[in-house]
Structure formats: structure tokens, C-alpha cells
Amino acid sequence: MAEISKEKLLEVYERMQTIRSFEDTAAGLFAEGKLPGFVHLYAGEEAIGVGVCSHLSDADFITSTHRGHGHCIAKGVEVNPMMAELFGKETGSCKGKGGSMHIADVDKGMLGANGIVGGGGPLACGAGLSAKVRGTDQVTICFFGDGASEQGTMHEAMNMAKIWKLPVIFVCENNGFAESTPASYHSASKDIADRATAYNMPGFTVDGTDFFAVHEAAEEAINHARQGEGPTLIECKAFRYYGHFEGDAKLYYTDEMVEDFKKRDPITRFRQRVLGRNLVSEEELDAIDAKVKNAIEEAVQFAEGSAYPASEECLTDVYVSYA
Amino acid sequence: MTERTITFREAINEAMRQEMRRDESVILMGEDVAGGATLDHIEGQDDEAWGGVLGVTKGLVQEFGRERVRDTPISESAIMGTAVTAAATGLRPIAELMFVDFFGVCMDQIFNQGAKLRYMFGGKAQVPMVVRTMIGAGFRAAGQHSGSHYSVFTHMPGLKTVVPSCPADAKGLLAAAIRDNDPVIFFEHKVMYDEEGAVPEGEHVVPLGVADIKRHGSDATIVAIGRMVGFSLQAAEQLAAEGIEVEVVDPRTLSPLDENTILESVKKTHRLIVVDEDNPRCSMATDLISLVSAKAFEYQDAAPQAITAPHTPAPFSPPLEDFYIPSVERIVDAVKTAVNGS
Numbered sequence: 001m002a003e004i005s006k007e008k009l010l011e012v013y014e015r016m017q018t019i020r021s022f023e024d025t026a027a028g029l030f031a032e033g034k035l036p037g038f039v040h041l042y043a044g045e046e047a048i049g050v051g052v053c054s055h056l057s058d059a060d061f062i063t064s065t066h067r068g069h070g071h072c073i074a075k076g077v078e079v080n081p082m083m084a085e086l087f088g089k090e091t092g093s094c095k096g097k098g099g100s101m102h103i104a105d106v107d108k109g110m111l112g113a114n115g116i117v118g119g120g121g122p123l124a125c126g127a128g129l130s131a132k133v134r135g136t137d138q139v140t141i142c143f144f145g146d147g148a149s150e151q152g153t154m155h156e157a158m159n160m161a162k163i164w165k166l167p168v169i170f171v172c173e174n175n176g177f178a179e180s181t182p183a184s185y186h187s188a189s190k191d192i193a194d195r196a197t198a199y200n201m202p203g204f205t206v207d208g209t210d211f212f213a214v215h216e217a218a219e220e221a222i223n224h225a226r227q228g229e230g231p232t233l234i235e236c237k238a239f240r241y242y243g244h245f246e247g248d249a250k251l252y253y254t255d256e257m258v259e260d261f262k263k264r265d266p267i268t269r270f271r272q273r274v275l276g277r278n279l280v281s282e283e284e285l286d287a288i289d290a291k292v293k294n295a296i297e298e299a300v301q302f303a304e305g306s307a308y309p310a311s312e313e314c315l316t317d318v319y320v321s322y323a
Numbered sequence: 324m325t326e327r328t329i330t331f332r333e334a335i336n337e338a339m340r341q342e343m344r345r346d347e348s349v350i351l352m353g354e355d356v357a358g359g360a361t362l363d364h365i366e367g368q369d370d371e372a373w374g375g376v377l378g379v380t381k382g383l384v385q386e387f388g389r390e391r392v393r394d395t396p397i398s399e400s401a402i403m404g405t406a407v408t409a410a411a412t413g414l415r416p417i418a419e420l421m422f423v424d425f426f427g428v429c430m431d432q433i434f435n436q437g438a439k440l441r442y443m444f445g446g447k448a449q450v451p452m453v454v455r456t457m458i459g460a461g462f463r464a465a466g467q468h469s470g471s472h473y474s475v476f477t478h479m480p481g482l483k484t485v486v487p488s489c490p491a492d493a494k495g496l497l498a499a500a501i502r503d504n505d506p507v508i509f510f511e512h513k514v515m516y517d518e519e520g521a522v523p524e525g526e527h528v529v530p531l532g533v534a535d536i537k538r539h540g541s542d543a544t545i546v547a548i549g550r551m552v553g554f555s556l557q558a559a560e561q562l563a564a565e566g567i568e569v570e571v572v573d574p575r576t577l578s579p580l581d582e583n584t585i586l587e588s589v590k591k592t593h594r595l596i597v598v599d600e601d602n603p604r605c606s607m608a609t610d611l612i613s614l615v616s617a618k619a620f621e622y623q624d625a626a627p628q629a630i631t632a633p634h635t636p637a638p639f640s641p642p643l644e645d646f647y648i649p650s651v652e653r654i655v656d657a658v659k660t661a662v663n664g665s
């Protein structure tokens with residue numbers, strides 16, 4: 001971690017806090033009945049998205065999941081259009097057409113959150129193939145959950161990425177539960193990363209609540225991919241504070257589990273680490289907290305102040321129009 | 324037989340419960356249909372289990388245990404294919420596919436395997452399985468969780484397709500589907516789960532392939548599917564106040580289709596309006612209009628009309644989704660056009 005500059009440390013802290021604040025705010029807005037539809041929150045997994053995406057530029061790609069807000073923010077998507085998208089407003093990232101589960105920003109290399117579990121694996125291969133054929137050094141990160149690891153698409157994607165040596169990094173965010181079903185039940189593997197052996201690619205299991213562990217593993221995998229050496233599978237073990245979706249009573253959590261989550265909080269751990277080593281000051285981090293709080297409040301104001309799209313907008317952006 | 328009022332959700336749950344009591348070869352599997360599998364604090368008292376993402380299977384694991392009510396990994400292809408051959412080898416599985424949109428993941432196992440097995444094997448296999456799946460817009464669930472798509476499955480030879488419009492039919496049709504010896508896709512509109520209706524408490528079986536006339540009338544026939552039946556009945560109320568008497572026919576099962584009830588209604592009313600939440604191209608709406616045009620052409624006094632969703636995916640934003648879903652107003656206008664001319 002010695003190589004991470006102070007500037008970078010402050011930047012990644014801001015990204016993680018932005019995700020946390022965005023998600024906590026979204027939870028509150030949903031509870032107030034202000035957000036329509038399904039909302040799946042990323043709080044608790046911030047170190048994964050940010051730890052990986054801190055190595056990327058806008059030219060690199062990511063594919064995401066239904067729990068995609070954190071990936072968007074980690075990849076640099078602006079929070080104002082994201083929040084507006086959650087409200088279904090015309091100023092949203094997708095003009096209100098996609099909502100929480102389909103936020104995308106292709107200009108930022110964010111190829112979409114995804115409502116289909118495991119849908120992102122093959123899509124990541126396509127972006128990887130494109131970069132390889134076009135001869136660029138772009139990499140693609142495929143974020144997927146422990147639940148998605150049981151989909152056939154993920155097997156197909158990892159195998160194809162390996163045989164074609166595609167610059168794709170498969171990042172399994174193992175938060176312990178596929179909806180309400182524990183990974184200990186749904187997975188035949190002890191560690192999802194063990195499956196890398198079968199694809200003859202490097203595989204690592206890291207603590208997904210430790211930014212520095214994720215950052216280090218991702219750096220190695222991304223360098224490997226940029227050098228044309230093909231894919232890597234990184235499993236990041238973490239947790240999610242919120243339920244599968246907002247409204248989930250989380251019956252599958254025990255009080256002990258929730259207490260344990262708090263002890264492993266990725267943002268608290270990051271703060272303790274960087275403050276303990278005098279890499280940044282408490283004042284600098286607190287200043288970021290205040291900045292983030294304002295930015296998210298502004299995003300909510302932006303979203304609430306924006307108009308809904310006109311009804312006829314339903315009929316646009318189709319490949320073939322029958323209107 | 325006494326009747327009482329329960330919800331669409333409870334009616335579906337009751338059908339499964341009664342059929343599982345009646346026939347031990349009936350099993351249920353799907354994502355979180357019990358919930359929390361192997362967690363000590365849940366396994367000990369299964370009433371704490373999820374019972375499906377919207378609680379439709381709540382309580383079944385308590386009565387039937389985890390051998391017969393099985394949580395699955397998120398592996399839709401494996402769920403579907405497992406149901407196909409479990410059915411072909413002696414069980415009557417109910418496979419829950421959380422949202423119909425997820426058929427995109429596992430289409431082969433139903434389309435090429437389950438649907439074709441009996442035919443390809445020269446009649447030497449039966450596939451008595453049911454897929455229960457959620458359909459429909461209205462939840463602001465956006466493009467990958469809001470489709471209807473029953474037209475796609477009705478198009479596939481080898482599948483039976485059922486779309487209930489009220490709690491009593493949901494119970495009776497699901498019981499029939501479970502007892503049927505062929506693969507049946509049972510489409511449950513997610514917005515209807517809390518709708519209430521009178522439902523017989525005991526055994527209640529509604530045969531597949533029999534339409535129901537939900538309202539009698541002489542001026543126009545509305546053939547409506549699923550949630551659109553309720554919308555059409557509302558439209559009929561409004562039209563009755565203006566002196567227009569509409570007949571509302573609910574096919575209930577799209578395959579097999581009760582052509583006769585539909586044709587007889589149009590022969591009586593001379594006007595057809597189809598109300599279908601699915602996308603319009605190559606759909607039930609076009610299929611029903613084709614049927615009536617071919618077999619009751621000379622009885623029609625007005626051009627048949629289809630009130631459907633537009634030919635787009637479902638949008639997220641509330642005003643866009645409201646625009647997407649066929650409205651009572653559009654149905655009323657269509658009937659007036661048919662009756663009065665445009």
C-alpha cells in the first residue's frame with residue numbers, strides 16, 4: 001500500500017463514502033415511498049467496487065449486477081443522474097427508462113447494471129473481445145455475486161475468456177447470500193475462486209471488506225490482463241448491510257451476524273488503517289464526509305426537482321418503431 | 324362447499340398445499356421458495372423462511388419439509404431441466420421461475436426439452452410439470468422484470484399456458500395444471516397477488532381449455548387476458564351506464580384455447596375487442612383476431628381491435644409505465660368505436 005498516493009487514498013475514500021451515503025439515502029427515500037420499483041443496495045461492499053475500479057480509466061469497461069449503484073459510483077458515474085434515474089425522472093442516466101436495476105453510462109465504460117443474475121458474464125467477454133481485436137489495452141471487469149456464480153452463463157463466460165485470453169477480470173462479490181439463500185447451501189465449492197483452477201486461470205480469494213486487499217489483488221489481475229495474459233477470477237468475501245431488496249425483512253440474518261458486519265465495516269476499516277499509519281488526517285477525511293453529504297443532498301434535490309419524462313417517451317429508443 | 328374471500332396469493336398457495344397433500348409426487352422447487360436453507364435459526368422454525376420473493380409459497384416448507392419444498396441455487400436452466408426429467412420419471416414438480424423474463428436464461432430446457440419430449444419420443448414420455456412464473460407491468464420493475472410474454476409460450480408446440488384473472492380461477496386452474504400430464508406454464512400477474520375474491524375452500528378444479536364469460540352482454544365482445552379481465556369489467560361497468568352492454572370473455576387458458584366460446588360470443592355481439600397486456604406483434608391479440616376473422620368473418624359489424632401494450636420493453640418511470648399498460652379508458656374508447664363507429 002505504500003505506493004498508493006495520499007491523493008488517491010482521499011479519492012477512493014470519497015468514492016466509498018459516496019456509495020455509502022447514496023445507498024443509505026436511497027434506503028430512506030424508498031422507505032418514504034419516493035422511489036418506485038425494486039432497489040438493491042450495495043452498502044457493505046464498497047471496498048470491492050472501489051478497490052477494483054481505482055485501477056481503471058473511463059476507457060475501461062465494467063459489467064454489473066442488480067446491486068449496481070456502487071459499481072456506477074466506483075466507475076465515476078455522476079450521482080445526480082443516478083439519483084434522478086432512481087426517481088424515474090427525465091434527467092436520469094437512462095432518461096427514467098431503466099431505473100435502479102439498469103443504470104448505465106457507456107461513456108464512463110459502465111455497461112449497465114443488470115436485472116438478470118449472471119447476465120453480465122458473457123457481456124464482459126464481448127467488451128474484452130472488442131478490446132483485444134481492436135488492439136487496445138482496455139480491460140473489462142465483470143462484477144457478479146455468489147448467486148450468479150451458480151448460473152451457466154458464468155461458466156461459459158470464464159471458459160471463453162480463458163481460451164481466447166480475453167482481458168477480463170471476473171470479480172465475484174460473495175456477500176454470503178443469494179437473496180435469502182446462503183452461499184454455504186447454494187455453492188458446491190468452498191470458495192468460488194477455487195473454480196479458477198478448472199478454467200486454468202489465476203484465482204484468489206480476498207477479504208472484500210479490506211480495500212487494500214482488494215486493491216492489491218485487482219492490480220495484479222488487471223496488469224496481467226493488460227499484458228495480454230488473459231483473465232483472472234477474484235473472489236471478494238464481504239456482506240451487505242441491507243436485505244436482498246428494500247422491503248426484505250432479512251429473516252435470514254441473526255443479530256450476531258449484523259454485529260459482525262459492523263466490526264468488518266469496510267469504510268471504518270479504511271479509516272482506521274490510513275489514520276493509524278498517519279497517511280491522512282482525520283480532518284481531511286471528515287472534510288470528505290461533509291463534501292459527500294452535500295453532494296448526495298444535492299443529488300436528491302436535483303432528482304426531486306427534475307421533471308418526469310413525457311408519456312410518449314415510452315415509444316422512443318426502440319430498434320423498430322410501431323408507434 | 325363453503326366460500327370465503329382470500330387473496331390471489333393465498334389461492335395459489337392453497338392450490339399447491341392441497342395438491343401436495345393429495346399427491347405426494349408433487350414437489351415444489353425454486354429460488355427461495357422456502358428460504359434460508361441450512362441456516363440453523365431458520366431450519367429450526369421454518370415459519371421464519373421467506374416463502375418466495377413475494378411470499379406466495381409461505382408456509383409450505385413447514386408442512387411438507389425441505390425434501391419436497393426445495394430452495395435452489397440461482398440456476399434457472401438447472402431448475403427447468405430438473406423439473407422436466409423429474410416429471411418424466413415419476414414426480415409432478417412445480418418449478419417456480421421467479422419472473423417470466425428469466426426464461427431468457429433457461430429457454431432451452433423448456434422449449435427444446437420439456438415442450439418437445441413427448442412428441443420426439445413418439446409419445447413414450449410424459450412431462451407432468453408446472454412452471455409458475457410472475458408476469459406483468461405495474462411494479463415499476465423495469466425492462467427485465469415486467470414482461471408478460473405468455474404469447475411466446477403459447478406459440479411453442481408442446482406447452483399449455485394458463486393466465487388466471489381472479490383468485491378462484493387461480494386456485495382451480497393451478498390444481499388442474501398440477502394434475503395435467505403435460506408441461507403447463509402458469510402465469511401469475513404480480514400486481515394481482517393482493518386482490519381478493521371468493522374461493523371455494525375444498526377441492527376446486529377448473530379444467531384447462533374452458534373459457535369463462537365473466538360478464539354477459541349483447542353489444543360487443545371483449546376477450547381479455549389475466550389482469551386485463553378486471554380492467555375490462557371496469558370498462559363494461561362504465562359502458563353499461565351509457566347503455567352499451569359488453570360481454571367479457573376470459574379464455575383462462577391460452578393453450579388449449581376455447582375457440583368455441585369466443586366465436587359464439589362474437590357471433591352474438593358482432594364486435595371483437597381483444598385486451599392483452601403482452602406486446603402486440605405475433606401475440607395472443609393477433610392470434611385471437613385471426614381466429615375470429617377466419618371463423619366468424621361474416622358476423623362482424625366492425626373491424627376487430629386490439630388494446631395491448633406498445634411494442635417496446637416495459638419502461639421504469641411511473642408515467643411511462645402507466646402509458647405502457649392498457650387502460651380502462653382505452654378499452655372504453657375501443658368499444659365505443661366498435662359500437663358507434665369512429
